[in-house]
Amino acid sequence: MSIKVQNISKSYKNLKAVDSVSFEVKKGELFGLIGPDGAGKTTLFRILTTLLIADEGSAAIMGFDVVRDYKSIRSAVGYMPGKFSLYQDLTVEENLTFFATLFGTTIAENYELIKDIYIQIEPFKNRRAGALSGGMKQKLALCCALIHAPKVLFLDEPTTGVDPISRKEFWEMLKRLQQQDITILVSTPYMDEASLCDRIALIQHGVVLKIDSPENIIKNYDKTIYDVATKNTHSLIHDLKNYPSQYSVYAFGEFVHYTDQENNFDRKELEKYLKDKNHTDIKIKQAQIAIEDVFMDL
């Protein structure tokens, strides 16, 4: 096991940020912690990277205990915090050299590992980190976290606030790193990124709600969801919520995701109901279930 977390809890005053969380990440696995702001993801990352001590429970990284063996862990893992924390006044190259030196290595020694990513920001290597765009900052931060060739990589919300293109590129980079046998623990509030992980833990209010592969989580979801669309989405949501047998109604991109309480749900009846409410262009079809649907039902 690369990462082993057992009954970890942490409170800040009255707030239980992490509540008895347990999970394991295998060597070479890409494991996602999926949950919104305030779920406890960052607290967990700080505990696993030895920057914070848990109130209860234990955790080990590559067999090293996070409290007792913190020094061994610090030199063996890479950590990219959620908040951009490189030196804004140093250039791209200076930042990278600085982190290499801290870990007693050089850029040249581990260049192969970061080459793919660094090549994209190398044209700007003399630019100050503070003057980079969001996507480039993120690439530099990843290079700095990788420069000492860590065995385990911790990435805390690397794609938050980043546009869909940069997000897509970032996940492609992670997949390539994974092929080099690096274990990756990544957190994200974007539910659509869950499907890119080998396994995920859904987390909210400090509690892990589910752990499995994204495929299994979707396969094991026992309700049928329908895509519903009409010309007026706003009144559609309102009317669906007043449909007697509704279980849940959530806007979902182009469609509204509708779930009924009854197993023998008849879409013809719903169609008639919507017609009576003066809806036009009514479409009802079975929907593809997404991780976000499962999350909202937990």
Add this chain to the structure above:
Amino acid sequence: MEKEKIITVKNLTKKFGDFTAVEAISFDVYKGEIFGFLGANGAGKTTAMKMLIGISNPTSGEANVAGFDVQSNSEMVKKNIGYMSQKFSMYDDLTVKENIVFFGGIYGLSRAEIKIKTAALVAELQIEDIINSLVGSLPLGWKQKLSFSVALLHEPKIVFLDEPTGGVDPITRRQFWEMIYTQAYKGTTIFVTTHYMDEAEYCDRVSIMVAGKIEALDTPKKLKEQFKVDSMNDVFLKLARNIE
């Protein structure tokens, strides 16, 4: 067409030295519309938005917001718009009530008006329990819903929302959009940026900025037809690929 224009933008441009952050963008936004303003990081969205809310002067071109020119009449623009973002919403170390009173005051409401507005807000959002809690102690989703309401206190014609739902949990994110729909239905124009492409689908029309220019502007349905793809995410990827 009886559609009333509430924002008109003509060749709006902003340069920083040699760098053109916003390059001659032109578009109109109609009253009561939910207008999605999308683009990659660094595409110029924030710069454009700053000009529209009257806090940054254009290098050239013009924009009229809520009936006022953003350059010559920026104070009137500010009085007639609401603004909220993820980064700045309300003061964490003031209570919910104190924030409402403070922002009501900033927007020039009288004490009596603030009292009425506060009562209405408490009833609408069902927040009796937390009205005297510090904003800093509330979950992010609550903060965002509250700050949206606070941005509407002075009944602006337009409200600008800069990534209002970043990091918010999926259920609250949807409740937030229901608030947006309700407000648009009442005639308030919504100008919103987001990185969630499912939210782009909720907009009446969407513009996509790439490297300082508006490269596409239409309803989500027509954009998907135009680019022959199934989702706004794919429209975005097709348009903005290979930039940066």
